Amino acid sequence: MLSSLFSISNRVILVSGGSSGIGNLAAKGLAEHGAARVYIVGRRVTKLEELTTTAPGVIIPIVGDVSTIEGCQKITASFVEKEKAAGIIDANICLDLLFSNASISAKEGVWPTDQANPEQISNALLQASDDDWSKHFAINASATQLLSASFLPYLARAGKDGGFKEGRGCIVVNTSISAFYISSDAPLHIYTASKFAAESIAKSLASNFTKLGVRVNTVAIGNIPSELNSVDTSDSLVNKDKVPIGRCGSEDDIVGTLIYLASRAGSYVSGATIILDGGTLVASR
Template sequence: METTNLFRLDGRIALVTGGSRGIGKMIAAGFIAQGAKVYISSRKPAACAEAAVELGPNCIALPQDVSTVAGCQALAAQIAALEPRLDILVNNAGAAWGAPFEAFPESGWDKVMDLNVKSPFFLTQALHDLLKASGRREQPAKVINITSIDGIRLNPQETYSYHASKSALIYLTRRMAARLVRDAINVTSIAPGAFASEMNRVARDHGDAVAKLIPARRIGVDEDMAGAAIYLASRAGDYVIGETITVDGGVAHANTGSGFSE
């Protein structure tokens, strides 16, 4: 059995949405380090271009707002004009919204549900032909949805649409996996916990305090996220289908309930 290249991505073509910062950028950097050519997309062209320069010549910026179906289709058309296939799609672009129950606005519901649930589905749909062009039984194409441990367990914040959207995306991952496996496309998800990012400013700005509430006693770092994504994207993860992997230092599944491990 050949094991030396289990985690390599040489010659693979990937697209990471929300790839200019945070978790998306961590994943893009990990893929590039394993030999992949990575397109990153975000709605801010300058930030996207800056990140691509930082990540090196195997990273290409494709700015696009994927919060609408039209935006998803436009991004798919951009990729199709550049590549004959797509080996790996990471649906990472997302949004959060917090507000008290009594005042939670429709705009905060629709924005989050559209970007976190609707967009991953319709972007994957728009890229279906390119993913099928890559997928083979001996080397399936990969779709990795970035969900959240907030789709598995509650946090203390009143983030109603975010909780609902991430739970929905975890189950949508399973439904999409059941269909797309017929085309040699494996669909999985990663549910991150506390990683320092613009979306998770508490972990970014108060990492030491947050770490005390995590069984592993630290917040996540770039290698933790990159490692999980590389596993699912590479030969090592070829037999993983429909699964959600939590990457959270034990918060969702190894917590005593007090917020501290024994």
């Protein structure tokens, strides 16, 4: 009973930003726990191909750009082609889980040590370019809606004939605790704003998609090592005043959360945010 409650056996999954960091960990973990096929989307061909060697035939690369409508449509078309190549007929092509994970976090300038100096703060905030703002919102926020909309027919199909009750046909958006928590020591205004936007978009999608048989949830991730941060993986160096659990997050934490949301166990959950941060938000209040 317990194994079937949390089963993702034979599920078809797509992970954007799957070539590195959290996407890489998620793809490997989901493949290990029974997914039939895990499509990983990214722009770096070599990185994608490296990951496919960890689970040949299960982890499948798709080179694509999630930041534009055309890019998301091409990713969807490539997914359909690859499903056909796997022997799935058109009418049966579906997607059980979309993990919208692609993200960027560029440096936004050096924050002044003298935070009582308006001129220095002004200069720091103006170091980010218009292009920096556009890229962050295109990848961290807009892509959530574009990719979800592109795959909606295939997600809805997965939820038919009882699939919805089994947790099939769901979207999980990787946001960040930055959407809820701002550090005055090193504020990342563009990143924070884009992640807050992703949270809002996901909630809007949930209000529209759930009645179509597609659940939408977010995971606000905290202290987990990835290419976007410089987290030291040594638990002994974790500040318990900031992360009360006293350790960094791991692959198991990410994969366990995704399995819950994508299985029968989480089939009644939609429009929710799971805070995966070791207690960081609680400690900040």
